[in-house]
Amino acid sequence: MRWIRFAVLVCLATIAQATLSNYNLRPDLLIILVVFFAIYNNTTDAIITSFILGFAADLIGITMGSQMISFGILGTALSYLNHVFALRKVPYQVTSIIAMTILAGFCTNILNSLKHAGTIEFSYILKTAIFSAIVGPFLFLPCTWWMKIKTHRNRRRY
Amino acid sequence: MAWKQIKTRIIGNSTNREGSLSRRMLFIWCMLASVIFYLIPQDSSNKLQLAFARVFHVPLSASRNFSLSNRTQQNLNDTVSKKKYDELENSYHNLEQRLIKLADDFQHLTNLNSVVGQNVGYILGTVSIADNKNSNLAISCKGTNGLRIGQFVLERKNCIIGRIIDISPKMAEAKVQLVTNPDSQIAVRIEGLNQDLKMQGNGDGTAKISMVSREQKISIGQNVFVSIRNGFLDSNMIVGTISRFKPDDKNPLLWDITVKPKWELEEIFEIAVIIKQQQ
Numbered sequence: 001m002r003w004i005r006f007a008v009l010v011c012l013a014t015i016a017q018a019t020l021s022n023y024n025l026r027p028d029l030l031i032i033l034v035v036f037f038a039i040y041n042n043t044t045d046a047i048i049t050s051f052i053l054g055f056a057a058d059l060i061g062i063t064m065g066s067q068m069i070s071f072g073i074l075g076t077a078l079s080y081l082n083h084v085f086a087l088r089k090v091p092y093q094v095t096s097i098i099a100m101t102i103l104a105g106f107c108t109n110i111l112n113s114l115k116h117a118g119t120i121e122f123s124y125i126l127k128t129a130i131f132s133a134i135v136g137p138f139l140f141l142p143c144t145w146w147m148k149i150k151t152h153r154n155r156r157r158y
Numbered sequence: 159m160a161w162k163q164i165k166t167r168i169i170g171n172s173t174n175r176e177g178s179l180s181r182r183m184l185f186i187w188c189m190l191a192s193v194i195f196y197l198i199p200q201d202s203s204n205k206l207q208l209a210f211a212r213v214f215h216v217p218l219s220a221s222r223n224f225s226l227s228n229r230t231q232q233n234l235n236d237t238v239s240k241k242k243y244d245e246l247e248n249s250y251h252n253l254e255q256r257l258i259k260l261a262d263d264f265q266h267l268t269n270l271n272s273v274v275g276q277n278v279g280y281i282l283g284t285v286s287i288a289d290n291k292n293s294n295l296a297i298s299c300k301g302t303n304g305l306r307i308g309q310f311v312l313e314r315k316n317c318i319i320g321r322i323i324d325i326s327p328k329m330a331e332a333k334v335q336l337v338t339n340p341d342s343q344i345a346v347r348i349e350g351l352n353q354d355l356k357m358q359g360n361g362d363g364t365a366k367i368s369m370v371s372r373e374q375k376i377s378i379g380q381n382v383f384v385s386i387r388n389g390f391l392d393s394n395m396i397v398g399t400i401s402r403f404k405p406d407d408k409n410p411l412l413w414d415i416t417v418k419p420k421w422e423l424e425e426i427f428e429i430a431v432i433i434k435q436q437q
Contacts, residue, residue, distance in 0.1 A: 011214070014210075014214075015214055015217050015218055015221060016221070018218055018221075019218070019221040043181055044180065044181055044184060047181060047184050047185050047188060048184065048188070051188040051191070051192060054192070055192075055195070058195065058203075058207075059206065059207055059210040060207070060210070063196075063200065063203060064195045064196065064198065064203030064206060064207070065192055065193065065194075065195035065196025065197070065198075065203070066196060068191075068192040068195055068196070069189070069192040069193070069196060072185075072188055072189060072192055073189075076185055111196065115196070115200075117200075
């Protein structure tokens with residue numbers, strides 16, 4: 001794992017995500033990265049990246065901690081799931097992004113409501129999930145290039 | 159490589175156990191950090207968010223301006239120039255004032271309807287020139303259609319002030335002879351007397367009524383009404399009150415009555431011309 005490159009990527013994605021907050025319909029770039037690192041990295045790195053990306057999402061979000069917990073748990077779960085199913089095929093990636101966005105939104109809403117903070121409408125989460133699923137697989141290509149990850153390995157990693 | 163070395167040192171030689179335990183510990187530590195972030199008060203966590211915004215202020219503002227400019231470009235057709243905006247704003251304020259005036263006129267007309275009757279209409283106007291010396295007024299109306307010589311003019315307190323003696327359609331103006339003008343002669347009735355009398359202006363802001371028998375009981379403060387017999391009216395309307403009365407010098411059998419109008423010329427700014435509608 002190239003952590004400096006990862007740090008640059010996270011900063012760029014966070015700034016881009018904060019900029020996209022001006023638009024009603026936008027992809028969740030950080031969730032896309034969580035899925036990307038869960039699929040293309042080993043489990044240890046996936047756990048760390050998920051929590052860091054969750055922290056980044058919290059920095060531009062409503063409250064601190066809620067997305068860090070959601071992203072961390074779901075990213076770790078997806079990484080373990082990647083041991084069972086090879087998620088490198090595009091349809092699986094699309095499904096993963098949709099499921100991750102919806103579940104993360106759901107978890108974040110629960111945690112935010114426990115903290116009496118603002119929640120996000122489900123219709124908005126669904127729209128974001130679909131848009132992220134469309135954009136996600138295309139973003140995987142530049143991400144693999146930037147992180148210098150070999151995508152042609154088809155064997156499962158334990 | 160370094161990560162593997164740390165894991166090996168802590169856990170030992172068993173690859174399977176070392177990996178799973180390490181991940182579990184890592185996950186627990188990360189979760190613990192997340193829970194700490196989650197539990198710290200909002201004020202403290204806001205500082206972190208503000209720090210991020212401060213550190214990345216330049217790229218954030220640049221990208222935000224870029225996205226906003228893109229969005230603004232899309233809505234460019236919905237905007238107007240500053241010059242046009244100022245013009246529209248001024249028009250808006252003028253229209254607002256006009257609306258206030260119309261609401262005021264509406265209220266005035268509603269009051270007039272309740273006071274005068276249903277068979278009369280009104281033309282509202284404003285006083286252009288008040289000639290105190292000659293007891294005349296020049297009034298400006300929105301239109302002179304419907305104006306006739308002899309029609310009575312009301313002031314804002316629903317009291318007759320005079321009648322129209324000249325109309326200038328081109329200027330949309332009319333001349334009003336006040337009841338205090340020496341040339342003004344109108345039929346009036348004194349409250350409580352069932353008799354039409356003639357009232358003539360004195361030219362000093364008052365008018366006088368003659369030909370009232372001394373047998374009639376007169377008192378100061380009695381109301382004087384413009385009689386319906388003058389035409390143009392649907393009912394008698396108040397013009398003033400008796401301010402003084404004394405025996406007539408020329409004919410001691412009659413009263414010499416002075417009437418003071420219930421209005422002050424200086425206070426008249428808006429008027430209404432009474433138009434009796436055709437039955």
